[in-house]
Amino acid sequence: xxxxxxxxxxxxxxxGVCLAEHGHQVTCVDIDEEKIAKMQQGxxxxxxxxxxxxxxxNRERLIFTTNYRSAYADAExxxxxxxxxxxxxxxxxxxxxxxxxxxxxESCLRDCVxxxxxxxxxxxxxxxxxxxxxKARPGVQLSVASNxxxxxxxxxxxxxxxxxxxxxxxEDERTGDTLSRVYEGFDAPVLMTNRRSAEMxxxxxxxxxxxxxxYINEIANLCEVVGADVEDVAKGMGYDERIxxxxxxxxxxxxxxxxxxxxxxxxxxxxxxxxxxxxIKATIEVNENQKFKLIKKARKYYDxxxxxxxxxxxxxxxxxxxxxxEAPSLVSMPILxxxxxxxxxxxxxxxxxxxxxxxxxxxxxxxxxxxxEQADLCLIFTEWPEVKALKPADFRDRMRHPIxxxxxxxxxxxxxxxxxxxxxSIGRRTIVE
Numbered sequence: 001x002x003x004x005x006x007x008x009x010x011x012x013x014x015x016g017v018c019l020a021e022h023g024h025q026v027t028c029v030d031i032d033e034e035k036i037a038k039m040q041q042g043x044x045x046x047x048x049x050x051x052x053x054x055x056x057x058n059r060e061r062l063i064f065t066t067n068y069r070s071a072y073a074d075a076e077x078x079x080x081x082x083x084x085x086x087x088x089x090x091x092x093x094x095x096x097x098x099x100x101x102x103x104x105x106e107s108c109l110r111d112c113v114x115x116x117x118x119x120x121x122x123x124x125x126x127x128x129x130x131x132x133x134x135k136a137r138p139g140v141q142l143s144v145a146s147n148x149x150x151x152x153x154x155x156x157x158x159x160x161x162x163x164x165x166x167x168x169x170x171e172d173e174r175t176g177d178t179l180s181r182v183y184e185g186f187d188a189p190v191l192m193t194n195r196r197s198a199e200m201x202x203x204x205x206x207x208x209x210x211x212x213x214x215y216i217n218e219i220a221n222l223c224e225v226v227g228a229d230v231e232d233v234a235k236g237m238g239y240d241e242r243i244x245x246x247x248x249x250x251x252x253x254x255x256x257x258x259x260x261x262x263x264x265x266x267x268x269x270x271x272x273x274x275x276x277x278x279x280i281k282a283t284i285e286v287n288e289n290q291k292f293k294l295i296k297k298a299r300k301y302y303d304x305x306x307x308x309x310x311x312x313x314x315x316x317x318x319x320x321x322x323x324x325x326e327a328p329s330l331v332s333m334p335i336l337x338x339x340x341x342x343x344x345x346x347x348x349x350x351x352x353x354x355x356x357x358x359x360x361x362x363x364x365x366x367x368x369x370x371x372x373e374q375a376d377l378c379l380i381f382t383e384w385p386e387v388k389a390l391k392p393a394d395f396r397d398r399m400r401h402p403i404x405x406x407x408x409x410x411x412x413x414x415x416x417x418x419x420x421x422x423x424x425s426i427g428r429r430t431i432v433e
Contacts, residue, residue: 001182004029004075006068006100008039010046010156010257011117011149012081017051018160020058022185027063027071039064047322047349050157072107077182079147080104080128081117090264091272092121101128105135108142113178115147119202119262121269125169125195143175146195148202153256154320163188169198203266207280210259212247214286220250220427221293230427231409250427252381252407253290255317255326260287291331294379297405297424302377305341309400311375313368314382314408315347315354322349328407329381330357337361346371348384372398383408392419 001024005016008030016028030036035045042059044052055062065071072078082096097118104114114132116125129144136142146169151159166188170176176192183190193201220230230250238245254260263284270277302308317327324330336343337358346365347354355364365371368386372378372395380387388410395402402421409425416423416431423431 001025001076002074003027003182004071004078006078006080006104007082007096007118008032008035008045008064009081009083010048010151010153012079013039013044013046014048014051014151014156014160015079015081015117015149017054017058017062018157019182020061021054021161023061024182025061027065027075029065029068029071031066033066036064036066048156049154049320054157068103069107072104072112073109075108075112076110077113077115077178078104078108079115079117081149084118084120084261084265086261086264090268092119092261092265094120094124097124097128098131101131102135105132105142106137108136108140111141113143113145113175115145115179117147117149119148119206119258119265120199121265122196122199122203125199143170143172144195145170145175145179146198147179148198150202150205152258153323154318161186166190167198167201168192169195171195203262206258206262207266207283209247210254210263210287211279211283213251213254213259214283214290216248216250217253217290217426218286221290223427224429227429228427229413229429233427250409251290252293252328252426253287255328256321256323257325260284260326263287291328293426294328294381294405294407295332295335298377298379298403300424301403301422305336305339305377307340307342308376309342309344309374310336311371311378311399312343312345312362313347313371313378313380313387314350314384315345316350316382319382319384322353324350324353324357327381332379332381333358333362344371344373344375347382348386350382369394369398375399376401376403378402378404380404380406380408380410383410392416392421396421 003019003024004027005012006029008028016026020026038045042056080097080100082100084092087093116128125144125146132142148167166183168176168179223230234248237243238248263280267277267280315329316324343362344365345362346368351364368390395404404423406425413428418433
């Protein structure tokens, strides 16, 4: 099929490339000329494992352009995959969605199904359909479907090609059948529902996972007080099929482009409709507090950080991505800098983005070992494989004072026993030897 995709961020670009992988002719549209030029040269503007390789493999089926009129003119299906950033009040900013919808309506010369892939509040698809039908050219029939994405940064390609489910929200059979044909060949269960249910499925899914993370983090904090081990607790919980083992890894909170934004958006929507979601409200509060966990732990060893050399391992909100949105490291960094600490940081892919926040205030290192040299304290924010591969001797022999505050529980307690260092992690006893 001839498909166009509006937006080339995580959602739009991954969707377009994966649809090309399944044989569709795909045109990806963006207003950023520099970004488009980069993709035309075969380079992905985002760090996502496997994405650039698929771009090269399917280059004959992929077009990247800023010319939305030509891209939308004769497309059979158009996906809207633009950003829906958070407003100051927590609601979703839908300006880019409506801008794309208006451009589509003005450009389509044939009947077309417009698919909202962006995460949008319940009822948005109705508004999109109202807009495009009002703006459409005479004789052109445009219909709207909701098709939420369920991808995670760092595994977005795999999550799209091997989806857990494909949700299609349509109000008529023809629209649903057209979108079903797009996904022929995808080995995933398909749920056909109405648009508002599809929109709610996305929010309900993401917010449940966020709630699960905040719950295990609260349990971890209590484990530290009562002498339990959160990893054993989570393992015991995970054997119960009703609970499952995923998203039970204790840490310093979730970040990224989805969970923080989606929890706040659903919370705002509920409040706007006089229907408080207390569990989601608590999820947000717990997560914000958890981001300060490493600083609070570090205060046990130093009253302030003035004059200390602090090694920071990992800057992104999770491994496998260069995304810094809502990253816990961004919460702790200003505190360290206010205390005039000397920060030596390492991240394999996040450095370039981090320099936009701190171009000169931080020393960026080429390896974890370099960051540890003569450090008085080590804070671990991201569980990159290179961090998990470090041995106790790497900390003990390189650091001036081997005090490791691990926000991702990268190492077993047994491996840190008797190593002549302090190892303080999340929800487990502290090793002091």
